[in-house]
Amino acid sequence: MNPQAQxxxxxxxxxxxxxxxxxxxxxxxxxxxxVVVDTFAGIADPxxxxxxDANTLFTVWSMSKGVTATVVHRLVERGVLAYDEPLxxxxxxxxxxxxxxxxxxxxxxxxxxLKDFKALPSEAMPSLHATGRNLEESVPDWAPGASxxxxxxxxxxxxxxxxxxxxxxxxxxxxxxxVTGPLGLHDLHCGVPNDPSVTDRIATLHVAGDPxxxxxYAGITSEERASLTNRATIANDPITRATCIPAAGMIASAxxxxxxxxxxREAGLGGVRLLTPETIAGATVPYFxxxxxxxxxxxxxxxxxxxxxxxxxxxxxxxxxxxxDSFGHTGLGGSLSMYSPSRDLAVAxxxxxxxPGRLECHTWDLVMRALCNALGIPYEA
Numbered sequence: 610m611n612p613q614a615q616x617x618x619x620x621x622x623x624x625x626x627x628x629x630x631x632x633x634x635x636x637x638x639x640x641x642x643x644v645v646v647d648t649f650a651g652i653a654d655p656x657x658x659x660x661x662d663a664n665t666l667f668t669v670w671s672m673s674k675g676v677t678a679t680v681v682h683r684l685v686e687r688g689v690l691a692y693d694e695p696l697x698x699x700x701x702x703x704x705x706x707x708x709x710x711x712x713x714x715x716x717x718x719x720x721x722x723l724k725d726f727k728a729l730p731s732e733a734m735p736s737l738h739a740t741g742r743n744l745e746e747s748v749p750d751w752a753p754g755a756s757x758x759x760x761x762x763x764x765x766x767x768x769x770x771x772x773x774x775x776x777x778x779x780x781x782x783x784x785x786x787x788v789t790g791p792l793g794l795h796d797l798h799c800g801v802p803n804d805p806s807v808t809d810r811i812a813t814l815h816v817a818g819d820p821x822x823x824x825x826y827a828g829i830t831s832e833e834r835a836s837l838t839n840r841a842t843i844a845n846d847p848i849t850r851a852t853c854i855p856a857a858g859m860i861a862s863a864x865x866x867x868x869x870x871x872x873x874r875e876a877g878l879g880g881v882r883l884l885t886p887e888t889i890a891g892a893t894v895p896y897f898x899x900x901x902x903x904x905x906x907x908x909x910x911x912x913x914x915x916x917x918x919x920x921x922x923x924x925x926x927x928x929x930x931x932x933x934d935s936f937g938h939t940g941l942g943g944s945l946s947m948y949s950p951s952r953d954l955a956v957a958x959x960x961x962x963x964x965p966g967r968l969e970c971h972t973w974d975l976v977m978r979a980l981c982n983a984l985g986i987p988y989e990a
Contacts, residue, residue: 611645614638614983621979622650625972630818630829632962633661635863636976639871639955640984642878646956647864653812653961666796666811666860667959668844670940673799673859674764676788676869678717678913678938680780681768682888683787685713689775692717692912696767699774703741706748715753716760716767717912718896719904722749723767724758735852737773737780740766757898759905765856768913781853791881792868797861800853811850811860814841817942817962826968833965840941841963857941867957870937870948874955889950893936906966914938917949923966926974929956931989943969952986 618636625631633651637644649661684690690699692714697704703711708723715721726743733739744766750756760767769780776783781799789797801807816837819828829837843849844858852858872878875886884892892912897903904910907928908919917935920927929937929947937947942963948955958973981988 610647611640611984614645614980615648617979617983618646618976619648619650621975622648622972625975626651628821628824629968629972629975630820630962630964631960631972632815632817633665633667633812633960634972635661635663635665635667635957635959636980637863637867637957638980639867639878641953642871642874642876644864645984646980649863655815656813661812663864664796664810664862666798666801666807666862667944667961668811668814668850668858668860668940669866669944669946669959670844670857670942671761672866672938672940672944672946673855673857675914675938675946676784676797676799676859677765677768677855678892679869679883680772680783680787681713681717681913682884682892684772684775686885686888690771696771699771700741702745703770705745708747708749711749711753711767713768713771714912716764716771718757719760719764719910720754720757720896720898721760721763721767722751722753722755723747723763724750724760726763734762735849735854737766737769737853737855741770744770751898755899757896757902757904757910760856762854762856765854765858769853769855779853780855784853788869788883789865791883792872792879794865794868796865797859797869799855799859801850801860803851808847808850812961814844814942814961814963816841817964817968820968820971826971829965829968837942837963837965861959863957863959866946866959867955870946870955870957873948873950874953875950886950889936893934911936917947921966921970924968924970926970928970928973930977939970941969943972945970945973954984954986956980
């Protein structure tokens with residue numbers, strides 16, 4: 610642990626709680642293969658006053674996409690999958706209605722033309738097979754690669770079902786085989802077990818408080834609050850928590866999640882390297898639709914990871930960092946994790962207070978600036 614970095618980041622978390630409307634937070638960071646920060650602050654459950662500690666678990670929303678992408682890349686490295694093969698090669702029923710040319714690369718880069726499920730009953734959402742049948746019956750909104758748009762939940766079904774078909778195993782089991790098992794992670798779950806030693810540690814999601822007026826940010830509107838409350842209610846449901854949703858349903862601690870990105874180091878982490886430098890280089894080339902379109906909220910999206918050097922188009926914070934080689938993924942409300950090869954730095958932020966997009970990355974910015982200042986790393990491109 611780096612005492613200066615630990616102290617600086619802890620102070621940043623308390624400042625975020627006092628001024629940005631945060632409630633409970635964790636941050637972990639690995640620099641040059643060593644844990645330099647593992648800290649937390651605030652309340653995990655506002656109804657009971659249960660505090661956050663190092664073992665609290667958080668719903669990480671679309672941070673899950675980073676792990677899902679890593680699983681796919683690892684399978685490509687071993688020849689189980691291939692970027693430019695159609696999904697229908699492994700999942701024949703998916704090829705119906707003009708979808709036979711949608712490839713793994715299209716799905717990873719949000720260019721498959723299937724941004725949303727069509728007329729999907731809410732009770733079907735927790736099932737990869739039910740959501741998969743929905744996509745089998747869907748007609749794409751554009752030809753493969755013709756445009757680009759955020760596949761918020763369909764990303765997980767497109768890739769999750771192909772992983773299951775190609776491996777013959779449930780997606781959660783493949784996550785354990787490819788990521789959490791090799792790294793010895795016990796607190797990164799795609800579907801939590803029915804075990805109080807796990808479920809009792811999960812933080813309760815809720816809508817953040819308003820930021821301090823002195824910051825100049827408008828408060829959360831009633832419409833934003835209603836939308837976020839609905840999402841929190843669904844995600845807090847034990848049935849949702851127990852379900853493996855590859856795009857947005859993973860539950861983890863910051864200290865476990867950061868190890869996923871820390872193991873991207875060329876030297877590996879604890880003897881485990883998740884991806885080769887060549888795979889990372891290919892996965893961190895920005896993609897665009899043939900029409901020039903990009904993801905609605907970020908200008909640099911690679912193969913499953915957001916890439917550094919581009920501002921969040923709603924809140925203006927450059928994510929995951931100003932460094933163009935950094936890569937990772939955000940989660941709804943402001944959680945985020947990433948790795949930068951040039952700085953050999955992995956960071957994870959988990960949280961339970963949900964914010965609209967225009968506010969959600971300011972806590973990350975505070976944390977990154979405090980961390981880099983303490984480590985003597987210039988926080989600029």
